[in-house]
Amino acid sequence: MRRSIPVGCGHYLPERVVPNTYFERFLDTSDEWIRARTGIERRHFAAEGQKTSDMAIPAAEAALRDAGLTGADIDAIVLATATPDQTFPSTATRVQHAIGARGFAFDMQAVCAGFIYALANADALIRAGSANRVMVIGAETFSRILDWEDRTTCVLFGDGAGALILEGRDGTGEASDAGILSTDLHSDGRFNDLLYVDGGVSGTGTVGVLKMQGREVFKHAVTKLSAAGHAAMERAGVTSDEVSLVVPHQANLRIISAVAAKMNLPMERIVVTVQDHGNTSAASIPLAMSVARAEGRIKADDLILMEAIGGGLAWGAALMRW
């Protein structure tokens, strides 16, 4: 059985770090509220003129260095973003050109669940024999779509990029194999209005700003993420005791800990970077994974569970052995 094996990851964060106190200058909010309700302490914002590809490219280069590969070794790029450089061409093709990759490259859009969707698609491409080394990227510049007068949303998000390289190799089909063991994807368009951007190419001809019914999304997040996590484990034939590390979408520390509790996983086994990055949408999982790997928290043979939810609603989980 063909398996998609992780061989390297990397990330990039823009230089500008913005602490919670920044928002106190122009909004009725406080560092205490933001920390207590979300766990966020700071986030990075892209510089003026810095585009999503400007972050995706250094993240991709870092992943290549980690894997000991060059761009010419990559035969497909799947890039998850809701904040592309331009309406078209895809941000993925900009990365392809910059790193000198072969084959094909395309963007995917599932907002905060984008990385899980991109990972599932990359795995399918590898198993179908369409590509053998796939760069999976999550990259976002959410600071461009925030309403700076809305304290309920603009304090939550940040910018950044992360990348993971997958390589096709033969496995046994057992849960002891390295690589992606299972994925579980869902969406439910009945909940479009809970989290959306009020602009778009064919709708308004504008970019728009993010709107969210946070409390509602919160409730869906806890139940849907734990269900997806359980489904991914069941599909792979493993239990939560065997999971070495969870790399969850970093939206809110309260969601991360509630989901961990529902899956019987202690917080020591959960990667938490939301305090430093805020919610970077599709970038949040590969960013957190790359930080955990740089800290030596991810070793060969570790079983890693990823889960994410966002606008759509779209959500999912993936289980991968490093």
Ligand code: UT7
């Ligand atoms: O990645 C995509 C998925 N997104 C998410 O997972 C986000 C899910 N939602 C959340 O993380 C949380 O719902 C929020 C962090 C957005 C909000 O936290 P909450 O505990 O659900 O607060 P709330 O919306 O129930 O608001 C409580 C109070 C309200 O005031 P009243 O109505 O009780 O007077 C808000 O107006 O907190 C107020 N509030 C704020 N106060 C100070 C909302 N935002 C702020 C703020 N500073 N920034």
